[in-house]
Every structure is written in structure tokens, then in C-alpha cells.
Amino acid sequence: MRVTIADVARNAAVSKTTVSRVLNGKGEVDAETADRVRAVIAKLGYVPSSRAVGLARGSNRTLAMLVPSLTWPWVGEVLQGVADTVEAAGYGLLLFTCNRGEDSMAQFTSQVSARAFDGVLVIEPENTLRSMAALHRQGLPLVMVDDRGQRPDFPSVATTNAEGAAAAAAHLLDSGRRAPLIITGPRHFGCVQDRLTGFVGVLRERGVAQPAARVAAGDFTVRCGQTVIERALTEGIPFDSVFAHNDLSATGALHALRAAGRRVPDDVAVIGFDDIPIAAYTEPPLTTVRQPMRAMGEAAARRMIEHLGGVTPLQAAPTVLPTEFVIRSSAPG
Amino acid sequence: MRVTIADVARNAAVSKTTVSRVLNGKGEVDAETADRVRAVIAKLGYVPSSRAVGLARGSNRTLAMLVPSLTWPWVGEVLQGVADTVEAAGYGLLLFTCNRGEDSMAQFTSQVSARAFDGVLVIEPENTLRSMAALHRQGLPLVMVDDRGQRPDFPSVATTNAEGAAAAAAHLLDSGRRAPLIITGPRHFGCVQDRLTGFVGVLRERGVAQPAARVAAGDFTVRCGQTVIERALTEGIPFDSVFAHNDLSATGALHALRAAGRRVPDDVAVIGFDDIPIAAYTEPPLTTVRQPMRAMGEAAARRMIEHLGGVTPLQAAPTVLPTEFVIRSSAPG
DNA sequence: CTGAAAGCGCTTACAG
DNA sequence: CTGAAAGCGCTTACAG
Numbered sequence: 001m002r003v004t005i006a007d008v009a010r011n012a013a014v015s016k017t018t019v020s021r022v023l024n025g026k027g028e029v030d031a032e033t034a035d036r037v038r039a040v041i042a043k044l045g046y047v048p049s050s051r052a053v054g055l056a057r058g059s060n061r062t063l064a065m066l067v068p069s070l071t072w073p074w075v076g077e078v079l080q081g082v083a084d085t086v087e088a089a090g091y092g093l094l095l096f097t098c099n100r101g102e103d104s105m106a107q108f109t110s111q112v113s114a115r116a117f118d119g120v121l122v123i124e125p126e127n128t129l130r131s132m133a134a135l136h137r138q139g140l141p142l143v144m145v146d147d148r149g150q151r152p153d154f155p156s157v158a159t160t161n162a163e164g165a166a167a168a169a170a171h172l173l174d175s176g177r178r179a180p181l182i183i184t185g186p187r188h189f190g191c192v193q194d195r196l197t198g199f200v201g202v203l204r205e206r207g208v209a210q211p212a213a214r215v216a217a218g219d220f221t222v223r224c225g226q227t228v229i230e231r232a233l234t235e236g237i238p239f240d241s242v243f244a245h246n247d248l249s250a251t252g253a254l255h256a257l258r259a260a261g262r263r264v265p266d267d268v269a270v271i272g273f274d275d276i277p278i279a280a281y282t283e284p285p286l287t288t289v290r291q292p293m294r295a296m297g298e299a300a301a302r303r304m305i306e307h308l309g310g311v312t313p314l315q316a317a318p319t320v321l322p323t324e325f326v327i328r329s330s331a332p333g
Numbered sequence: 334m335r336v337t338i339a340d341v342a343r344n345a346a347v348s349k350t351t352v353s354r355v356l357n358g359k360g361e362v363d364a365e366t367a368d369r370v371r372a373v374i375a376k377l378g379y380v381p382s383s384r385a386v387g388l389a390r391g392s393n394r395t396l397a398m399l400v401p402s403l404t405w406p407w408v409g410e411v412l413q414g415v416a417d418t419v420e421a422a423g424y425g426l427l428l429f430t431c432n433r434g435e436d437s438m439a440q441f442t443s444q445v446s447a448r449a450f451d452g453v454l455v456i457e458p459e460n461t462l463r464s465m466a467a468l469h470r471q472g473l474p475l476v477m478v479d480d481r482g483q484r485p486d487f488p489s490v491a492t493t494n495a496e497g498a499a500a501a502a503a504h505l506l507d508s509g510r511r512a513p514l515i516i517t518g519p520r521h522f523g524c525v526q527d528r529l530t531g532f533v534g535v536l537r538e539r540g541v542a543q544p545a546a547r548v549a550a551g552d553f554t555v556r557c558g559q560t561v562i563e564r565a566l567t568e569g570i571p572f573d574s575v576f577a578h579n580d581l582s583a584t585g586a587l588h589a590l591r592a593a594g595r596r597v598p599d600d601v602a603v604i605g606f607d608d609i610p611i612a613a614y615t616e617p618p619l620t621t622v623r624q625p626m627r628a629m630g631e632a633a634a635r636r637m638i639e640h641l642g643g644v645t646p647l648q649a650a651p652t653v654l655p656t657e658f659v660i661r662s663s664a665p666g
Numbered sequence: 667c668t669g670a671a672a673g674c675g676c677t678t679a680c681a682g
Numbered sequence: 683c684t685g686a687a688a689g690c691g692c693t694t695a696c697a698g
Contacts, residue, residue, distance in 0.1 A: 002448075004675055015685045020677060028683055047446035051387040052675030055690050060384060065428075070413040071610065073406070080403040083430045087437060092449060095398075095428045097416045104420060113380035115335075116425060222614055251614050258616060277404065281555055281584050283591060283616035337691055348669045353693060360694095361667055385691030388674050 003046045012040040023048060062092035063304060064117040066108060068125040070097055073276035074246075074293060075123060078145055081297025082121055089305045092117075098125035105131060112140055119304045121297075123147060141307055141314055143300045149190025156318040157300045161191045162198030164289035164323030165243070168271045169202035171287070171331065172241050177269055178208055181239035183218040183228045183249050195245050195273065213237055218249045225252020233260050240268060241331065247272035247279045247288055254282055254330065269331035280328065287331035290324040336379045345373040356381060395425035396637060397450040399441060401458040403430055406609035407579075407626060408456060411478055414630025415454055422638045425450075431458035438464060445473055452637045454630075456480060474640055474647055476633045482523025489651045490633045494524045495531030497622035497656030498576070501604045502535035504620070504664065505574050510602055511541055514572035516551040516561045516582050528578050528606065546570055551582045558585020566593050573601060574664065580605035580612045580621055587615055587663065602664035613661065620664035623657040 005023075009016045014037060021027045022037045029037075040046075054060030063086055067075050086093045094117050098104040105128060111117070112135055119141035122132060129150055136142040136154040144150075146158040172180055182199065185192040200210045214237060218224035225244055229252070232239060242257075244250035250272030254264060262268050264284055272279060275290035299319050307314040327333055338356075342349045347370060354360045355367045356374075373379075387393030396419055400408050419426045427450050431437040438461060444450070445468055452474035455465060462483055469475040469487040477483075479491040505513055515532065518525040533543045547570060551557035558577055562585070565572060575590075577583035583605030587597060595601050597617055605612060608623035632652050640647040660666055 002675095006675080016676080017678085017685055018683090021684090024677085026678095030683055033683080045446070047443055049388075049675055050444070050447040050449040051384060051393065052690095053677080054384040055382075055388045055674085055692085056676040056678085058384075058677095058690070062427075070416060071406075071409045073404075073409075076404045076406075076409050080430070080432075083403060083428060084432050087430065087440065088433065090440070092444070093428045094395075095416060095426045097413070097420065099413075099417050100421065107420065107423070110380055111383070111425070113378070114383040116383040251611075255614060255616070278584075278611050281588060281615075283588070335691095339691080349692080350669055350694085351667090354668090357693085363667055366667080382691055385674095386693080388676085388690085389692040389694080391674070391693095 002049075003044045005046070005048065008037065008040050008044060008046050011044065012037045058115075059118050059308075060092070061090060062094055062117045063301070064094040064096055064108075064111070064120040066096045066098070066120060066122040066125065068098055068123060073248075073278065074147070074274055074291075077276070077293035078123060078297040078300075081294035081299075082301045083297075085298045085301035085305070089301075091305065098128070109135070118308050119143070121145065121300050121304060124150070141304060143304050143314070145296050145300045146318065147191065149192070149194050151190060151318065153316050155303060155314045155316055157296050157303070158318050158320050159291045159296065160320060160323050161194035162201075164273065164291075164325070165195040165198035166202045167323070167325040168243050168273075168289055169199045171325065171327070171333075172243070172269060172271065173202070173206055173208065175269065175331065175333065177241040179239045180210070180214065180241040180243050181228070181232055181237070182210070182215045183225055183242060183244040183253060184215065185218060185220045185245040185249075187217055192245055199243055214239055218245065220246045220248055222248045222252040222255075225249035225254075226256040227252075229253045229256035229260070233262075242268060242270045244270070244272050247274045247276045247282075247286060250286055250288070250330075251278070251282050254284075254286070258283070264330050265332060271331045275324075275326050279326075282330070284330045285328035287328045288326050290326045292321045292324070295321055335382075336377045338379070338381065341370065341373050341377060341379050344377065345370045391448075392451050392641075393425070394423060395427055395450045396634070397427040397429060397441075397444070397453040399429045399431070399453060399455040399458065401431055401456060406581075406611065407480070407607055407624075410609070410626035411456060411630040411633075414627035414632075415634045416630075418631045418634035418638070422634075424638065431461070442468070451641050452476070454478065454633050454637060457483070474637060476637050476647070478629050478633045479651065480524065482525070482527050484523060484651065486649050488636060488647045488649055490629050490636070491651050491653050492624045492629065493653060493656050494527035495534075497606065497624075497658070498528035498531035499535045500656070500658040501576050501606075501622055502532045504658065504660070504666070505576070505602060505604065506535070506539055506541065508602065508664065508666065510574040512572045513543070513547065513574040513576050514561070514565055514570070515543070515548045516558055516575060516577040516586060517548065518551060518553045518578040518582075520550055525578055532576055547572055551578065553579045553581055555581045555585040555588075558582035558587075559589040560585075562586045562589035562593070566595075575601060575603045577603070577605050580607045580609045580615075580619060583619055583621070583663075584611070584615050587617075587619070591616070597663050598665060604664045608657075608659050612659075615663070617663045618661035620661045621659050623659045625654045625657070628654055 605621040
């Protein structure tokens with residue numbers, strides 16, 4: 001059968017208490033006794049049952065990560081940052097996605113009640129901010145990787161959306177563009193508002209107007225990027241550049257422009273947002289506002305782990321990591 | 334404090350045993366008693382502690398998923414299929430990546446000993462087949478999503494690599510190409526051998542030779558696709574088409590061809606493998622051999638869950654899901 | 667149909 | 683420095 005702490009105790013001729021002490025390094029144990037116990041542990045290949053430890057301690061060094069979907073490049077990058085940090089700290093990572101909507105959330109909430117994990121890192125699934133906040137109020141340690149610019153009143157990690165968009169605007173103006181077409185993300189996202197404000201703000205400062213006709217509502221998909229460009233072309237809306245609120249829609253824009261015979265960047269310059277891995281390999285490679293996705297995941301995990309370690313109380317103030325402007329051929333300098 | 338089964342029992346004026354019975358639907362319970370217990374459970378908002386249940390039952394309805402990296406599109410798709418299936422079955426999903434090499438594997442193995450999960454689904458991290466096999470022999474329920482064509486002697490889910498590659502070859506020949514350049518994946522992967530055999534087999538059948546000079550070793554990265562094409566062009570190796578062993582390297586090939594002024598598909602037709610989401614948005618869109626990634630993840634999860642449910646013994650025979658040939662403009666019909 | 671008691675495998679006061 | 687015992691919150695024979 002399975003080797004238990006009792007087996008180790010018996011073999012080492014000590015009590016389970018002593019074994020537990022050398023296991024956890026708590027309390028004084030005679031050096032020789034400890035060595036003997038360690039030898040037995042090695043010989044028997046003993047590993048404490050995580051279930052038993054969890055029950056006894058009331059915590060199991062496990063974090064949950066809740067994400068809307070796993071097939072978005074952005075999410076994969078953040079998740080990798082989280083996984084690296086969590087694993088390095090010796091924590092487990094329980095993954096939850098929300099593909100089944102209400103059902104999924106109910107299941108997740110019930111796992112919270114079941115105390116299946118010590119804390120949760122979340123990339124907010126659509127319309128769950130309220131339930132997240134509720135869970136947080138009920139005492140669940142929570143850190144949000146805020147891709148929506150929600151500025152929730154619980155801990156979060158975000159990026160400088162307005163500044164990043166401002167850099168994009170300045171770059172376009174500096175290279176002589178005067179009529180950018182903006183493809184936004186979903187309008188109710190805070191990050192979309194921020195990117196809009198940051199971008200248009202620079203234009204206004206420099207005396208360039210941004211008519212509403214050149215601000216098109218997208219939804220962060222490749223498809224929407226195509227559609228917006230096709231429509232603008234059909235309607236004859238004049239534009240000499242595109243600022244898409246993410247790289248996926250920028251990719252769609254590149255496609256539609258090419259299909260319509262517009263050259264990038266000669267006729268139209270294109271800038272995206274995120275710098276997902278494929279951004280360097282679109283045709284032409286995409287100038288974009290890099291979000292430090294990996295680092296955001298790492299920061300979220302680190303805050304949570306430090307909190308659980310008792311070092312740092314979890315404060316609501318967001319950790320804001322800076323964007324970085326990446327120039328490639330779709331909008332050269 | 335936390336509501337426990339004892340609280341429910343007291344409030345419903347029954348024993349913990351009875352509460353447990355209505356919770357798990359095992360054993361006969363008087364209908365009225367059961368209703369009363371359920372009412373109390375609802376009123377108190379009681380949810381059983383997963384830690385306690387796990388310890389008592391010796392299993393916690395949790396699966397582990399071990400992956401090499403989370404930032405490859407292929408992995409994201411498979412993982413989504415796994416997550417959907419696992420969640421729908423009410424299981425938890427513990428995620429492990431292997432970014433820290435040996436250390437990671439040691440940690441994973443120790444989690445196995447700790448009985449932190451009931452079974453594991455794995456996309457094999459480099460060079461771990463041996464340890465996986467060992468864990469499986471020691472009784473760990475294991476299903477591998479076999480992207481390497483390893484044909485291990487434990488349960489796995491794979492795809493028809495040879496047939497898929499054969500379809501690609503037939504398509505190129507049918508459209509008049511006679512000199513394909515092959516960009517392989519790592520040579521020691523079984524899937525690479527299979528794709529090579531399947532592809533070259535069709536060529537041979539139709540009397541077309543495939544000289545070694547037109548078989549270049551790649552490593553599944555975008556970069557390798559670029560490098561191979563650049564080198565072939567420099568060395569003056571003649572080719573009228575490219576068969577890349579995955580979409581990422583095909584993307585690199587498209588890039589290098591364009592940079593060199595070769596038109597796709599007019600001068601060179603390009604076919605990839607996988608059909609990751611961006612394949613439809615490369616320039617031009619990529620003709621490719623689709624792997625049913627989502628379905629592979631789902632199948633792996635389903636086999637594991639059925640096994641754990643006691644329905645099906647886990648057999649070594651691989652589940653093989655068919656590839657599908659997807660024609661887009663990089664190699665039209 | 668129902669309950670008392672043992673057991674799952676640890677940790678942690680408490681006592682010495 | 684060390685150990686006996688209680689406790690974590692469930693499930694499961696066993697007995698009635």
C-alpha cells in the first residue's frame with residue numbers, strides 16, 4: 001500500500017509528530033534524529049498526501065486561474081507567466097474556463113465554497129465582475145489580470161492603455177499621417193475607452209480632428225478588422241492609417257486592405273495593440289503597442305503568493321505595468 | 334465559521350451519515366428526511382469541503398494536464414478541448430507546464446506521489462516519454478495526446494499523420510507541382526517520419542523523385558521556415574512548392590518567399606500542417622492539413638473520465654482521429 | 667431507513 | 683527535544 005507518515009515514524013522509531021516536524025522544518029528536532037528520519041523518508045520514497053496535508057492545514061498551496069478562453073494568444077501568454085511563477089513557488093494551478101457560461105460560473109463558485117484552492121487569479125470572463133467582487137468580499141483572495149480596464153476595487157494587474165495608444169498616435173502623426181481610422185474593441189471595456197482617449201488626446205493636442213466616422217466599433221476578432229475596413233472602403237471614408245485596438249483585428253485589417261489593393265504601409269499604415277507572437281509575422285509585420293502579457297501574469301501570481309505567504313496584504317491598488325511601442329514595417333518610423 | 338456536515342446534521346436532526354447519503358445519493362433514505370436535509374443544505378449554503386471528501390474517498394475528481402508550453406497555438410486548442418470536457422464532467426483540472434525542465438518534472442512526479450490528482454493527460458514535454466511510461470506502470474492513469482507519433486505502449490490519442498501528408502502530396506501533384514521542398518519538424522519525432530513517409534510515398538507512386546536536397550530539417554518554429562527557404566534560395570535549389578510540417582514553419586516560409594520576391598502560389602505553392610487559427614489569415618491564407626486539436630483534447634479527457642468512472646478500462650490502443658485537408662489560396666486546387 | 671464509530675493521513679496545541 | 687491525543691471534515695462498513 002501507500003507509504004504514510006506512520007510507516008516513516010515506525011521505521012525511524014519516532015512519533016508521527018517528529019516526522020511531521022522534520023518534514024516541515026518547524027520546532028526543534030535533534031540533528032541526529034532528523035537525519036535518521038530523513039534517511040527513512042528517502043528509503044521509503046515517502047511523499048506526504050496532499051489531500052491529508054490540505055485537510056489538516058486548511059490550505060493546499062493551490063491557486064485557481066479563471067480565464068474566458070484558452071485559444072486567444074493573449075490569454076496563453078498571460079497564463080504562461082502565471083504558470084511559471086506558480087510552479088516555481090511550489091503551488092498547484094487549477095484551471096477554470098467559462099465556456100459553458102452560467103453553469104461554468106456556478107461550478108466555479110461552488111469550488112470556492114468547497115475551498116478547493118487558496119486564492120484565484122482571474123482574467124475576467126464576460127459579465128462576471130460582479131460575482132468576482134462578491135467572492136472577494138466574502139474573503140476569497142483574488143487578483144485580476146485586468147484586460148478590460150475595469151479598475152475594480154480589488155487587487156489587479158493592468159497596463160498603461162492610454163499611454164500606449166498615445167504613443168501610437170504620436171508615431172502616426174510624426175510619420176505624416178493625418179487621418180487614422182480607429183477599430184475599437186467592445187465599447188464597454190475600460191481599456192477601449194482608455195485607448196481611445198489616449199489616442200485622440202494626442203491628435204487633439206496637435207490640432208488633428210478625429211471625426212466619428214473614422215471610429216469603428218470592433219470586438220477584438222480578426223473578422224471585425226476585415227469588416228470595418230471593407231465597409232470604410234465601400235463607403236468611401238478617407239483614411240491614411242489604422243489604429244486597431246488589438247493585433248487580431250489589425251490582422252483582419254491588413255487582410256482587407258490587401259484584398260482591396262491598398263498597400264501597407266505606402267497607402268495605409270497599420271498599428272495594432274498587444275504584440276502577440278504572430279504580430280511579427282503578419283504581412284507586413286505589425287507595428288504595435290506591446291502589452292507585457294507574460295509579466296502581467298507573473299505579477300498577478302506573485303502578488304497572490306506573497307499575500308498567501310503572509311508577507312503582503314492584498315491591496316486594491318492596481319499594479320500597472322508599462323506598454324512598449326514596437327515599430328515594424330506596417331507603420332515604419 | 335465554515336458550515337460543515339455536522340452543522341447540517343444538527344439542523345436537520347439526523348446523523349452525519351444520513352446527510353452524507355443524501356449528498357451522494359447512495360443508500361436508501363426516507364424521502365421526507367431527504368427533503369428536510371436538502372432544505373437545510375440550501376438554507377445554510379453548505380458545500381462539502383473538497384479536501385475532506387478527497388481524503389475520505391481517496392480521490393478528488395481532479396485531472397492533471399501536463400504540457401510543454403502554453404504559448405503554442407496547437408497546445409491552446411488541445412487544452413481548450415480538455416478543459417471543456419473535464420469541466421462538463423465536474424472534474425477539476427490541474428495544470429503543469431515544464432518550463433523549468435528537470436525541476437518541473439521532479440515537482441510533477443512528486444505531485445503524483447502526493448496523489449494530488451486521479452489521472453493525468455499529457456502532451457509530452459521533450460524527453461519525458463520514459464518517465465511518463467514509468468508513472469503509468471506504477472499505476473497512474475495516463476492518456477497522452479500524441480503530437481509526436483511516439484506510439485507509446487500506454488493510452489494515447491493521435492491523428493493520421495501519414496494520410497494527411499499524403500493528401501498534401503496528391504494535391505500538389507494534381508495542381509501540376511513536381512518539385513516540392515519539405516520543411517520537416519524535429520527528425521526524431523514519429524509524426525515527422527509519418528508525414529515524410531506519407532508525402533514521399535505518394536510522390537514515388539506517381540513517379541516523382543524527392544531528392545534529399547529538397548528535404549530540410551526544421552524544428553516547428555516560424556524562424557526555421559524562414560531560414561530553410563532563404564538557404565534554398567541562396568543555394569539555388571529549384572522548387573515549385575513547399576510542404577511544411579506545421580503551420581508555424583509554413584508561415585516563416587511564406588515570409589521568406591515574399592521577402593525574396595517569389596509569388597505564392599504563382600511561383601511557389603505552400604502547404605502547412607495543423608490548421609491553427611491564424612492559418613486562415615496568413616498572406617496568402619494557408620492550405621493546410623487540419624489536425625482536430627480540440628477533438629483530440631476532448632477524446633483524451635473523455636477516455637480518462639470514462640476510465641475513472643469505472644466504465645472503460647484504459648487500453649493502450651491509440652485513438653486515432655482523422656486529419657482533414659483544407660484548401661486555401663497558398664496552394665489552390 | 668438510520669446512526670455510532672472507525673478511518674482517511676496529516677498538523678498542532680499541550681504536556682513533559 | 684519528543685510524544686500522545688485531538689482535530690481537520692468527510693465516507694463507509696457494520697449493526698440495528
